[in-house]
Amino acid sequence: MQRLSANYPVWFCDIWGVVHDGVRPFPITVAALRRHRAGGGSVILVTNSPRSHLGVERQLLELGVDPGSHDRIVTSGDVTQVLMRLHGGGRVFHLGPARDQSIYEGTEVERVALEDARAVLCTGLFDDLNDRLEDYDTLLSEMKRLGLVMICANPDKIVKKGARILYCAGKLAELYAARGGEVLMAGKPFSPIYDLAMAEAAQIRGRPVDRPEVLAIGDGPETDIRGAADYGLDALLVAEGVTDAAEGLHAVEAGVLRAVPHARIVATVHDLSWT
Structure with missing residues (x-):
């Protein structure tokens, strides 16, 4: 993740399956998001949650997700x-x-x-x-x-x-x-939610953000990965969210590429370990 942090200053990160499993946070992911921000990067959580960004923020606090892990939240509810x-x-x-x-x-x-x-x-x-x-x-x-x-x-x-x-x-x-x-x-893989996330990124960084600067992080082939590809964004595929990683990361990535042949996957990982 350290290399990806240097190459992509803006991260659009999915929530459910990446930041938490609906019950508890993933500490490795939360730590990586914090380190990316500490190094000058920006993190926008982009989620297909039907709640507003205010509702999702409350939910994350209830689950114990560190609010320092992200700059903004953009939801399909918005x-x-x-x-x-x-x-x-x-x-x-x-x-x-x-x-x-x-x-x-x-x-x-x-x-x-x-x-x-x-x-x-x-x-x-x-x-x-x-x-x-x-x-x-x-x-x-x-x-x-x-x-x-x-x-x-x-x-x-x-x-x-x-x-x-x-x-x-x-x-x-x-x-x-x-x-x-x-x-x-309303949400991923359709463009309106990405348009809103790009506008938030520009506001955070004080200038327009180009798509090559953005890394989309997610576990859903038909939402996160297809949405990123359709919008022209590189993607990091997180296995074991909604995909079965029992046969290994290579098999997961190959399966996703069969389903989304135009996907721009830069890496497939089990988690957002910083090393």
């Missing part, structure tokens, strides 16, 4: 707030858990019943620990009948929480799109 105003007309049905309600902070968007909504804001399953995907068949069918657009605040389809694999909003969006429903995506 991008979603814009989409809610533009496409939801200020009236949305919330498909997701109550813990994501920080996404409404600072907006005038009203949460209403499905039949009164202009759009559906999807932040995930109502209960991702216990719900099954088939539990949502009736709701998705009714949304399609009403012609409602789904604003997906988290394009991730799965996430690992400790040892468990949980479904995310992106999976419900995939099911809705398969029914012919219209879906708007």
Whole structure:
């Protein structure tokens, strides 16, 4: 990581699977982020969390992540707030858990019943620990009948929480799109979240930031790595987040390159060890 710190002054770092596992922080990663900043680098945490950056900051503090590990946080929730105003007309049905309600902070968007909504804001399953995907068949069918657009605040389809694999909003969006429903995506791998992160980087460093200066760090092939490639950024692939590293780092990287052949992976690592 020391070499990458010298070559890339700005890091766009994913959170879940890289900084923490949903239960506890990864100390090696947190230490590397702090060292990068101490050497003059900038760290922007870029996450597909449906919460606002304020909500994610609170969550990180609760998990014990050192706030000195990053300069700013950019979330798909931040991008979603814009989409809610533009496409939801200020009236949305919330498909997701109550813990994501920080996404409404600072907006005038009203949460209403499905039949009164202009759009559906999807932040995930109502209960991702216990719900099954088939539990949502009736709701998705009714949304399609009403012609409602789904604003997906988290394009991730799965996430690992400790040892468990949980479904995310992106999976419900995939099911809705398969029914012919219209879906708007807010986070990675789509460009609006990177545009916002680049604007934050320019503000931090006091000048425009060129893409060759930025390293995207993440574990998700279809979100972090594809998003970086589509945006023209080099990427560091972190194994063992949502990928299976049992066969070694080379096998992980080869698998990701098959899925994302235009990926610009500069290295594949188990963690962000500084050496």
